[in-house]
Amino acid sequence: MSIVGQFNLGFIVVRLRHEEDNQQTDDLFIIDQHAADEKYNFETLQATTRIDSQKLVRPRPLELTAADELIAIENADVLRENGFEISVANDDEDRSRSSGHVSRVTLVSHPVSGKVVFDMKDLEELLELLQDQPTPSNTETPSKPRRMVRCSKARAMFASRACRKSVMIGKALTKQQMTSVVRHMGTMDQPWNCPHGRPTMRHLVSLGGGDLKMASAAYAQRPVQWANFT
Known part of the structure:
Protein backbone atom coordinates (compact mmCIF):
# COMPACT_ATOMS: atom_id res chain seq x y z
CA MET A 1 0.00 0.00 0.00
CA SER A 2 1.28 3.48 -0.75
CA ILE A 3 0.36 7.14 -0.66
CA VAL A 4 -0.29 8.50 -4.15
CA GLY A 5 -0.70 12.12 -3.09
CA GLN A 6 -3.08 14.85 -2.01
CA PHE A 7 -6.04 15.96 -4.12
CA ASN A 8 -7.62 19.40 -3.99
CA LEU A 9 -5.98 20.16 -0.61
CA GLY A 10 -8.60 18.05 1.11
CA PHE A 11 -8.24 14.41 0.17
CA ILE A 12 -5.52 11.76 0.36
CA VAL A 13 -5.33 9.27 -2.50
CA VAL A 14 -3.85 5.86 -1.63
CA ARG A 15 -3.13 2.76 -3.68
CA LEU A 16 -3.42 -0.92 -2.79
CA ARG A 17 -1.58 -3.29 -5.13
CA HIS A 18 -2.48 -7.00 -5.04
CA GLU A 19 -2.93 -10.10 -7.19
CA GLU A 20 -6.41 -10.94 -8.48
CA ASP A 21 -7.13 -13.74 -11.00
CA ASN A 22 -3.40 -14.04 -11.71
CA GLN A 23 -3.25 -10.37 -12.64
CA GLN A 24 -1.75 -7.44 -10.79
CA THR A 25 -4.46 -5.02 -9.72
CA ASP A 26 -4.24 -1.54 -8.24
CA ASP A 27 -7.13 -0.28 -6.12
CA LEU A 28 -7.40 3.44 -5.48
CA PHE A 29 -8.99 4.85 -2.32
CA ILE A 30 -9.71 8.48 -1.48
CA ILE A 31 -9.64 9.61 2.16
CA ASP A 32 -11.16 12.81 3.54
CA GLN A 33 -8.23 14.23 5.52
CA HIS A 34 -10.38 16.28 7.91
CA ALA A 35 -13.01 13.60 8.56
CA ALA A 36 -10.38 10.89 9.13
CA ASP A 37 -8.27 13.01 11.49
CA GLU A 38 -11.38 14.24 13.29
CA LYS A 39 -12.56 10.68 13.95
CA TYR A 40 -9.14 9.71 15.32
CA ASN A 41 -9.07 12.72 17.66
CA PHE A 42 -12.69 12.07 18.69
CA GLU A 43 -12.04 8.43 19.63
CA THR A 44 -8.86 9.44 21.48
CA LEU A 45 -10.78 12.03 23.51
CA GLN A 46 -13.55 9.50 24.16
CA ALA A 47 -11.07 6.95 25.49
CA THR A 48 -8.67 9.13 27.46
CA THR A 49 -10.52 12.20 28.77
CA ARG A 161 -13.22 19.62 20.32
CA ALA A 162 -12.00 17.02 17.83
CA CYS A 163 -13.23 19.10 14.89
CA ARG A 164 -11.32 22.19 16.03
CA LYS A 165 -8.01 20.37 16.54
CA SER A 166 -8.05 18.28 13.34
CA VAL A 167 -6.38 18.81 9.95
CA MET A 168 -8.57 21.19 7.98
CA ILE A 169 -9.70 21.08 4.37
CA GLY A 170 -7.41 23.40 2.41
CA LYS A 171 -4.25 22.48 4.31
CA ALA A 172 -1.34 21.11 2.26
CA LEU A 173 0.12 17.94 3.83
CA THR A 174 3.54 16.35 3.55
CA LYS A 175 3.79 12.64 2.74
CA GLN A 176 4.66 11.98 6.39
CA GLN A 177 1.53 13.81 7.56
CA MET A 178 -0.65 11.95 5.07
CA THR A 179 0.82 8.61 6.18
CA SER A 180 0.09 9.48 9.81
CA VAL A 181 -3.57 10.27 9.05
CA VAL A 182 -4.01 7.00 7.16
CA ARG A 183 -2.27 4.81 9.75
CA HIS A 184 -4.33 6.31 12.54
CA MET A 185 -7.41 4.84 10.86
CA GLY A 186 -6.12 1.39 11.81
CA THR A 187 -6.32 2.26 15.52
CA MET A 188 -9.98 3.29 15.47
CA ASP A 189 -12.96 1.24 16.61
CA GLN A 190 -15.17 2.71 13.86
CA PRO A 191 -13.06 4.45 11.20
CA TRP A 192 -15.68 4.76 8.45
CA ASN A 193 -17.44 8.01 9.45
CA CYS A 194 -16.52 11.17 11.33
CA PRO A 195 -18.50 12.03 14.52
CA HIS A 196 -20.87 14.13 12.41
CA GLY A 197 -21.57 11.29 9.98
CA ARG A 198 -19.37 12.27 7.03
CA PRO A 199 -17.64 9.30 5.33
CA THR A 200 -13.88 9.15 5.92
CA MET A 201 -13.00 6.99 2.92
CA ARG A 202 -14.32 5.78 -0.41
CA HIS A 203 -13.02 3.15 -2.83
CA LEU A 204 -12.60 4.85 -6.20
CA VAL A 205 -11.65 2.31 -8.85
CA SER A 206 -9.78 -0.92 -9.52
CA LEU A 207 -7.11 -0.77 -12.23
CA GLY A 208 -6.26 -4.20 -13.58
CA GLY A 209 -5.52 -5.92 -16.87
CA GLY A 210 -5.66 -2.59 -18.69
CA ASP A 211 -9.35 -2.16 -17.80
CA LEU A 212 -10.97 0.39 -15.51
CA LYS A 213 -13.64 -1.17 -13.31
CA MET A 214 -15.64 -0.15 -10.29
CA ALA A 215 -15.20 -2.15 -7.10
CA SER A 216 -17.69 -4.94 -6.52
CA ALA A 217 -19.78 -5.27 -3.36
CA ALA A 218 -17.69 -8.28 -2.39
CA TYR A 219 -14.46 -6.28 -2.63
CA ALA A 220 -15.85 -3.52 -0.44
CA GLN A 221 -16.01 -6.04 2.44
CA ARG A 222 -12.29 -6.79 2.39
CA PRO A 223 -10.28 -5.62 5.40
CA VAL A 224 -7.84 -2.76 4.79
CA GLN A 225 -4.39 -3.14 6.36
CA TRP A 226 -3.93 0.47 7.45
CA ALA A 227 -0.61 -0.10 9.22
CA ASN A 228 1.03 -1.14 5.95
CA PHE A 229 0.57 2.22 4.26
CA THR A 230 3.93 3.81 3.38
Missing part, protein backbone atom coordinates in the same frame (compact mmCIF):
# COMPACT_ATOMS: atom_id res chain seq x y z
CA ARG A 50 -11.47 12.30 32.41
CA ILE A 51 -14.17 14.90 32.89
CA ASP A 52 -13.59 17.20 35.87
CA SER A 53 -15.99 16.99 38.77
CA GLN A 54 -17.14 19.31 41.52
CA LYS A 55 -18.14 18.13 44.97
CA LEU A 56 -21.74 18.75 45.93
CA VAL A 57 -22.37 20.87 49.01
CA ARG A 58 -24.70 18.13 50.18
CA PRO A 59 -24.41 14.54 48.86
CA ARG A 60 -27.51 13.47 46.97
CA PRO A 61 -29.04 10.02 47.56
CA LEU A 62 -29.87 8.40 44.23
CA GLU A 63 -33.28 6.86 43.74
CA LEU A 64 -32.27 3.86 41.64
CA THR A 65 -33.82 0.53 40.89
CA ALA A 66 -31.99 -2.46 42.33
CA ALA A 67 -30.63 -3.25 38.84
CA ASP A 68 -29.37 0.30 38.20
CA GLU A 69 -27.88 0.39 41.68
CA LEU A 70 -25.84 -2.72 40.95
CA ILE A 71 -24.70 -1.31 37.59
CA ALA A 72 -23.60 1.94 39.26
CA ILE A 73 -21.62 0.10 41.93
CA GLU A 74 -19.92 -2.25 39.45
CA ASN A 75 -19.02 0.63 37.14
CA ALA A 76 -18.05 3.29 39.66
CA ASP A 77 -14.75 3.82 37.79
CA VAL A 78 -16.59 4.54 34.53
CA LEU A 79 -18.89 7.02 36.28
CA ARG A 80 -15.82 8.65 37.83
CA GLU A 81 -14.20 9.08 34.39
CA ASN A 82 -17.41 10.85 33.37
CA GLY A 83 -17.31 13.17 36.38
CA PHE A 84 -19.93 11.39 38.51
CA GLU A 85 -18.43 10.37 41.86
CA ILE A 86 -20.56 8.08 43.99
CA SER A 87 -20.40 6.76 47.52
CA VAL A 88 -21.70 3.31 48.44
CA ALA A 89 -23.07 2.47 51.90
CA ASN A 90 -21.46 -0.52 53.63
CA ASP A 91 -23.30 -3.52 55.08
CA ASP A 92 -23.40 -2.09 58.62
CA GLU A 93 -25.14 1.04 57.34
CA ASP A 94 -27.59 -1.12 55.39
CA ARG A 95 -28.55 -3.06 58.52
CA SER A 96 -29.16 0.16 60.46
CA ARG A 97 -31.75 1.33 57.94
CA SER A 98 -35.46 0.73 58.10
CA SER A 99 -37.02 -2.14 56.19
CA GLY A 100 -37.69 -1.82 52.48
CA HIS A 101 -35.38 -0.95 49.60
CA VAL A 102 -33.31 2.15 50.31
CA SER A 103 -30.65 3.20 47.82
CA ARG A 104 -27.10 2.43 48.92
CA VAL A 105 -25.69 4.88 46.36
CA THR A 106 -25.13 8.58 46.98
CA LEU A 107 -23.86 11.13 44.45
CA VAL A 108 -21.03 13.16 45.97
CA SER A 109 -19.53 14.90 42.89
CA HIS A 110 -21.00 16.24 39.67
CA PRO A 111 -19.25 16.68 36.26
CA VAL A 112 -18.26 20.16 35.08
CA SER A 113 -16.66 21.08 31.75
CA GLY A 114 -16.60 24.69 30.62
CA LYS A 115 -19.98 25.82 29.35
CA VAL A 116 -21.37 22.28 29.13
CA VAL A 117 -23.91 21.63 31.90
CA PHE A 118 -24.45 18.00 32.95
CA ASP A 119 -27.48 16.85 34.93
CA MET A 120 -29.15 13.72 36.30
CA LYS A 121 -30.48 12.80 32.85
CA ASP A 122 -26.87 12.29 31.75
CA LEU A 123 -26.25 9.94 34.66
CA GLU A 124 -29.42 8.03 33.82
CA GLU A 125 -28.28 7.73 30.19
CA LEU A 126 -24.89 6.40 31.30
CA LEU A 127 -26.50 3.74 33.46
CA GLU A 128 -28.73 2.72 30.55
CA LEU A 129 -25.72 2.45 28.22
CA LEU A 130 -23.83 0.42 30.80
CA GLN A 131 -26.59 -2.20 30.81
CA ASP A 132 -25.36 -3.26 27.37
CA GLN A 133 -21.66 -2.63 28.04
CA PRO A 134 -21.15 -3.08 31.78
CA THR A 135 -17.37 -3.01 31.80
CA PRO A 136 -14.88 -1.23 29.51
CA SER A 137 -12.52 -3.51 27.60
CA ASN A 138 -9.35 -4.45 29.45
CA THR A 139 -7.57 -5.35 26.24
CA GLU A 140 -6.42 -1.83 25.38
CA THR A 141 -2.92 -1.27 23.99
CA PRO A 142 -0.85 1.93 23.63
CA SER A 143 -1.97 2.18 19.98
CA LYS A 144 -5.61 1.21 20.66
CA PRO A 145 -7.07 2.80 23.82
CA ARG A 146 -9.93 1.11 25.61
CA ARG A 147 -13.46 1.98 24.63
CA MET A 148 -15.14 4.24 27.19
CA VAL A 149 -18.89 4.65 27.64
CA ARG A 150 -20.04 8.27 27.31
CA CYS A 151 -23.38 10.03 27.42
CA SER A 152 -24.58 11.83 24.28
CA LYS A 153 -23.81 15.26 25.73
CA ALA A 154 -20.17 14.27 26.35
CA ARG A 155 -19.89 12.77 22.86
CA ALA A 156 -21.14 16.03 21.33
CA MET A 157 -18.59 17.95 23.40
CA PHE A 158 -15.75 15.68 22.25
CA ALA A 159 -16.91 15.92 18.61
CA SER A 160 -16.70 19.71 18.78
